[in-house]
Amino acid sequence: MATQINKPLEKTPISKKLLNKDTITVFIVVAFYAVYSTLIYTNTAGRQMLNMAITISCYILMAVSLNLVVGFLGELSLGHAAFMSVGAYSGSMLSVALLQSTAMPLYIRLPLAMIFGGLVATIFGIIIGIPVLRLNGDYLAIVTLAFGEIVKNVIINLDFTGGAIGYDTKAIYSTPKALLPYAAAAVIISVLLIINLAKSKHGRAITAVRDNKIAASATGINITYYKLMVFAFSAFIAGVAGVLWGHSLSIIKAAKFDFNMSIEILVIVVLGGMGSIRGSVIAAILLKVLPEALRAVDDYRMLIYSLLLILMMLFNSAPQFAKLREKLNIKNTLVYFKNRKEKKGGNVE
C-alpha cells in the first residue's frame, strides 16, 4: 500500500482535455473579468471596486510579464516598473496627439497607443537585454535596478515629459467603466500568449536556458536570441500595462514607477509561484483586493509583504524544509486522500 501513495492521479481523457492546467488559468482570468464586469455594469459594485478595476488589470499584466523573466528565464529583473513607465509616457503622448489632431475615438486610439507604448518599451527591453547577454545573477539584478533608476531620473528631468510635476493626461482620461473591456482584452490576450509561448518549442528552450545554460547552448539553443526575446516580450506587456495605467489617471508621475513598485510586482510573482502564470494572476488579484478589504492594517502592509517574501523563499528553497514541503504539497495531499478513499472502499467490499 505504501507504494500507492506516490502514484499520481489518473486522469480520464475528457478531464485531461477540459481540466488542463492552462485552460484552468484562462478560465480563472475570464471568470474574474466576467464577475467583475457584471458587478460594475449592473452598478452593484462600490466606488472603491470600480476604481480598482484598472489597477488590478495593470498589476496582473505586470506580474505575468515579470514572471516570464523571473520564472521562465530565471533572471531577476528589479527595474520592471521602468518599462511600465516608458510605456505609460509614450502611449499617453501618442494618445494625446491623436486626440488633439484627429479627435480619434477611444476604441481606435487606445489599441494604437497600447501597441505604440508596448513597442517603445520593447526597444528599452532590448537595450537592457544587451547587458543581459554578458551578465547573470546578482550583477544582472543590479543592472536592471540601475536601469530603472536611470529611466526615472531622466524622465523627471526632461521638459517634454512634464518633469517632476508629471505628464498631464486629463485629455485622454477615461472612466474605469470605459476602460475595463480593453483591460480585460489585454490581460486575456497576454495570458494566452504567454501560455502558448511557454508550451511551445520556444518556451521549452527558455526553460532549458534557465535550468542549465551550458547544456542548453550545447544542444544548439541560441541563448542570446532567447534572452533578448524574453526581455523584449516582457517589456512589451509591461508597456501595454503602462498605457492602460496612463489612460486611467489624470496625471502620470515618473516617481511612482520606482524601485518599490518593481518590488511589489516581484512580491506578487514570488507569492504566486515563480513560473506559474495562474499563481501570478491569483496573487495579483489577492494582493490588490486584500489591502482594500483590510484597510485597518494598511500600515503593516509592506511589513507583511516583506515577511511573506522571506518566509516563502525559506520555505521553498531551504533544504531543511524539504520534508515539510512534501507534506504540504497539494498534489501529494490529493493523492493521499484518494488512496485513503480507495482503501476504505475496498474494506467495505
Added chain:
Amino acid sequence: MRKCVYVGFIVKNILTIIFRKVTQVTNLIVTLIQGISLGSIYALIALGYTMVYGIAKMLNFAHGDIIMVGAYLIYTSVALAHCSPILGILISVASCALLGIVIEFLAYRLLRRASSLSVLITAIGVSYFLQNIALLVFGSEPKSIPVLFNIPAIQIGNSITITGETMLTLGLTVIIMTALTIFINKTKLGKAMRAVSEDKDAAMLMGINVNRTISITFAIGSIMAAFASLCYGISYTYIKPTTGSMPGIKAFTAAVFGGIGSIPGAMLGGILLGVIEKLSMAYISTQFTDAIVFGVLILVLIIKPTGLLGKQIREKV
C-alpha cells in the same frame, strides 16, 4: 600714451584670465575633496558588501538598511536618551554587529546552498522588513541627528575650506581601512576568512568553523555600516527610513566598480564613485547625477564585468 593704455589693457586681461583659472582650479580642488569625502562613505559601505560577497557569495541587499538602523540608533541614544556621542556610537556599532549576525542566522544560513535568485529575493525581503520596522517605530518624517562633534574647519589659502565633518570622515575611513587590511592579512581569523572565501569545503576540512567565520564576516560588515552611518549622519544630518537604500545601492555600484570580492577594489571603487558623483554634480548637471552614476555602473559591467581589480572567474562546466 596710447601704447601705454594698450599694454595696460592686455595686462589687465591676462590677470583676469589667470584669476579665473585659479578660481577654477580651487573650485576643482574643493569638488575633489567633497568627492573623496562622499566616496569614503561609499567605500565604507562597499567594504561590507564586498566582504560578505567574497565569503558568503551572496549579495546582501539589506546592507544599506543596516546603515539606516545604525543612524537611527545614534539618533535614539544621543538625541532621545541623551547619551554622550561616544557611547551612542558604541551602542550603534555593537547593535549593528549583532543585527548582522542575527540576519545571517535567521534568513541567509538556511539558504546557503539555494540558488542565488532565492537568496537575493530573501535579502530584498530583509531590506524591506528593516525599512518598514523603522517606518513603524520612527514614522516617515525625517529626524535630525544632533551635532556629535565640534571640529573647526581648516582654511587653506583664501578659497579652500575643509569642513570638520569632511576631515572626520576621511580620518575615520583611513583608520578603519588600515585596521581592516591588517585584520584580514595578519590575524588568524582574517586568514580563516580568506580561506573560506577561497573554498568553503576545503576550509572546513582544515578545521575552520565556516558558520562562525561567516557570522563574523557579517558582524564586521555591519560594523563598517555603522561607521558609515556615523559619517553619513554627521555630513547629511537628516535620516529617514529609506535613507540607507540609495547609498547602499550606490555603494554596491562602487563595490562592483572596484571588483566585487576585492577589498582594495571596494576602497578604490568607493572613492572613484564619490568623485565621479561630485564632479558630475559640479560640471555636468545636478539633476542627472544619479543617472550618470548608474550609467557608469552599467558601462563598467558591460566593458569589464569583473570590475577594476576583480579576479576573472572561469565558469565551470
